[in-house]
Amino acid sequence: MLKIMLSVLLVAVFATGCEPNVKPDAGASTAQQPSPQNTQTDEGAQVGGLNEAGASGGQAIAGQEQNVSYEKAAINDPNSVLAERVIYFDFDSDQIGQNYLTLLEHHGKYLAANPDVKLRLEGHADERGTREYNVALGNRRAQAVKRLILFQGANASQVDVISYGEEKPVALDHDEAAWRLNRRVELVYIVN
Amino acid sequence: MKKILLALFVQLFILQSASAVLRIEITKGVEGAAPIAIIPFVVKGNIPVNVSDVVTSDLQRSGKFAPLEKQKLLATPTTPEQVNYKLWRVAGVDHVVIGEVSEVSPGQYDTVFRLLDVFKGKQVLGYQFRDTAKTLRSRAHEISDLIYEKITGQKGAFDTYIAYITVERKVGMQPRYKLQVADTDGYNPQTVLTSSQPIMSPSWSPDGTRLAYVSFEDKRSEIYIQNLATRQREKIALSRGINGSPAWSPDGTQLAIAMSKGSGNPDIYLLSLASRKLTQLTRNWGIDTEPAWMPDGKSLVFTSSRSGKPKIYRKSVSGGQAKRLTFEGDYNANAQISPNGESMAFVNGSGNVFRIAIMDLATGYTQVLTDGKLDESPSFAPNGSMILYATQDGQRGVLAAVSSDGRFKQKLVLSEGDVREPTWAPFKNNAH
Numbered sequence: 001m002l003k004i005m006l007s008v009l010l011v012a013v014f015a016t017g018c019e020p021n022v023k024p025d026a027g028a029s030t031a032q033q034p035s036p037q038n039t040q041t042d043e044g045a046q047v048g049g050l051n052e053a054g055a056s057g058g059q060a061i062a063g064q065e066q067n068v069s070y071e072k073a074a075i076n077d078p079n080s081v082l083a084e085r086v087i088y089f090d091f092d093s094d095q096i097g098q099n100y101l102t103l104l105e106h107h108g109k110y111l112a113a114n115p116d117v118k119l120r121l122e123g124h125a126d127e128r129g130t131r132e133y134n135v136a137l138g139n140r141r142a143q144a145v146k147r148l149i150l151f152q153g154a155n156a157s158q159v160d161v162i163s164y165g166e167e168k169p170v171a172l173d174h175d176e177a178a179w180r181l182n183r184r185v186e187l188v189y190i191v192n
Numbered sequence: 193m194k195k196i197l198l199a200l201f202v203q204l205f206i207l208q209s210a211s212a213v214l215r216i217e218i219t220k221g222v223e224g225a226a227p228i229a230i231i232p233f234v235v236k237g238n239i240p241v242n243v244s245d246v247v248t249s250d251l252q253r254s255g256k257f258a259p260l261e262k263q264k265l266l267a268t269p270t271t272p273e274q275v276n277y278k279l280w281r282v283a284g285v286d287h288v289v290i291g292e293v294s295e296v297s298p299g300q301y302d303t304v305f306r307l308l309d310v311f312k313g314k315q316v317l318g319y320q321f322r323d324t325a326k327t328l329r330s331r332a333h334e335i336s337d338l339i340y341e342k343i344t345g346q347k348g349a350f351d352t353y354i355a356y357i358t359v360e361r362k363v364g365m366q367p368r369y370k371l372q373v374a375d376t377d378g379y380n381p382q383t384v385l386t387s388s389q390p391i392m393s394p395s396w397s398p399d400g401t402r403l404a405y406v407s408f409e410d411k412r413s414e415i416y417i418q419n420l421a422t423r424q425r426e427k428i429a430l431s432r433g434i435n436g437s438p439a440w441s442p443d444g445t446q447l448a449i450a451m452s453k454g455s456g457n458p459d460i461y462l463l464s465l466a467s468r469k470l471t472q473l474t475r476n477w478g479i480d481t482e483p484a485w486m487p488d489g490k491s492l493v494f495t496s497s498r499s500g501k502p503k504i505y506r507k508s509v510s511g512g513q514a515k516r517l518t519f520e521g522d523y524n525a526n527a528q529i530s531p532n533g534e535s536m537a538f539v540n541g542s543g544n545v546f547r548i549a550i551m552d553l554a555t556g557y558t559q560v561l562t563d564g565k566l567d568e569s570p571s572f573a574p575n576g577s578m579i580l581y582a583t584q585d586g587q588r589g590v591l592a593a594v595s596s597d598g599r600f601k602q603k604l605v606l607s608e609g610d611v612r613e614p615t616w617a618p619f620k621n622n623a624h
Contacts, residue, residue, distance in 0.1 A: 092501070092502075092523075127566060128541065128544060128546060128566065129502070129523060129525065129539075129541060129546065130482060130495065130502075130525040130526040130539050130568055130569075131392055131393065131526075131568070131569070131613065132392070132393060132436050132437040132450060132481045132482045132495075132526070133479060133481055133482060133495055133497075133502055133525050133526070135392075135413060135434055135436055135458075135481070136434065136436075136450070136452070136457065136458050136479040136481050136497075137479065139433065139434055139452055139456060139457075139458070140456050140457065140479070143455075143456035144456075161433065162408075162411060162412055162413070163413070163434060164390060164408065165390075165392075167390035167392065167408070168390065172361070172587070173587075174565070174566065174584060174587070
């Protein structure tokens with residue numbers, strides 16, 4: 001079942017991945033996504049380490065069929081895969097990297113298993129480009145994450161979307177190292 | 193006759209005052225700026241504003257005048273009779289300004305100024321004003337406007353305001369976002385709104401009495417209209433998703449806004465302020481945002497990603513096809529139309545470089561005006577002479593201005609924090 005779902009997801013992503021949307025910065029390939037654990041909340045413009053597993057990371061986790069708990073309290077477990085709550089993007093793109101598919105599947109399943117839990121998806125952009133366009137871009141990113149998460153059966157009313165555009169950077173420098181940390185969707189759980 | 197040459201990339205003057213929050217640096221001067229001698233005004237009594245210094249700064253900032261430095265003034269006449277026109281002609285000066293400010297009673301100030309044309313050998317402008325301490329600085333800007341208009345034939349925009357957003361970030365503290373309004377030279381900054389959440393996209397009402405803006409204070413992007421005199425404000429256009437990019441119609445009756453209404457993409461809507469009726473203007477799969485009105489109010493330009501990357505389009509308020517206007521560069525966004533409707537300023541991005549460009553709407557001829565890396569948020573002066581925009585100065589966001597022909601540039605540096613999204617107010621007399 002899980003494998004079928006995953007392949008459906010992959011097909012969906014590849015289908016949207018074919019559009020001729022050129023990405024001007026090749027600097028942030030999926031193999032170089034920063035590790036979100038280091039960067040979730042600190043404002044210190046700290047650049048996280050690189051996720052060496054890269055694009056194959058998602059498949060590796062899926063292949064292991066690892067035992068992920070969707071108990072309500074699992075969201076408080078720092079060792080759970082659910083503790084990873086930032087999705088990073090390429091410039092001017094709302095395409096979700098393959099390495100996030102399994103992660104978002106787990107978040108979707110957790111949400112579906114806990115109908116009283118709510119999730120706020122906060123979309124962000126880097127500082128390049130205009131501010132209102134970046135609000136729209138952050139919104140597209142958050143909506144793309146929402147679509148994948150809802151695929152696991154959670155109720156649409158559990159997921160709220162907001163975009164801050166480029167207004168709330170986590171990294172304040174003006175270079176690719178900072179920009180790639182700022183092009184993100186943060187998953188913020190509201191657990192009663 | 194020797195033309196006075198403003199040195200390129202030289203800091204010419206720094207405004208000095210405890211109340212000056214923005215410091216102005218002229219970063220590129222113009223050869224051929226008109227030489228003018230502004231004689232320090234005679235001061236009688238205790239005068240709170242140095243009127244002739246304000247006038248000198250204003251005319252210098254316009255890029256169209258080269259005021260003589262004080263120590264280079266050949267003479268300091270105080271009455272028209274004392275002006276030796278032959279002397280100024282030899283010095284290559286076109287105009288001389290003289291004046292006097294006197295405290296006629298406690299807190300009451302009379303200003304007299306005269307503009308003298310050196311070649312005609314006579315006075316061409318003269319006024320007398322009465323002010324309080326509160327109005328005297330604004331009066332100095334008005335004097336600059338009168339001189340500017342008399343000589344250039346174009347209305348001056350010194351006695352107007354600018355609105356902008358500032359952000360202060362301190363370690364361990366929530367950022368502080370502020371919406372501020374100041375004089376065009378950065379003096380008298382007034383805070384309209386302070387928030388720990390982002391504030392964006394200020395837009396002046398055409399009469400200059402209100403600002404529309406976006407605030408995230410309720411963890412959503414929502415549009416507010418705030419009256420600057422009463423400070424009262426009202427939340428409008430509340431829909432799910434994005435409510436952003438407010439742009440006041442030239443007649444003041446409508447706001448163009450970008451709303452996503454819960455879908456992934458914003459479209460442009462027109463909101464009637466009286467009836468609160470909402471009309472959808474654009475409808476497509478891409479991002480449509482950043483509407484700006486043509487001065488006749490009959491059409492709008494906006495940013496759209498319908499062709500893949502952001503480009504500028506124009507559409508009539510009565511509907512019909514949207515026409516694509518920009519084709520150069522990877523990224524064209526946030527257009528603003530000049531007050532005469534003839535040109536369009538916008539953000540032009542290629543690779544990692546974003547600059548302000550201006551397009552002649554009749555011919556499509558496009559010129560990049562600025563040389564920063566992340567220049568954005570262009571805003572025309574109400575007389576169209578200058579474009580105010582946001583740029584980076586090292587690690588900080590600062591404001592800058594460039595003449596519409598790109599020949600003259602200046603920077604406005606805030607004493608601390610980032611400053612961004614400058615928006616030049618309409619002429620004050622639009623309020624009537």
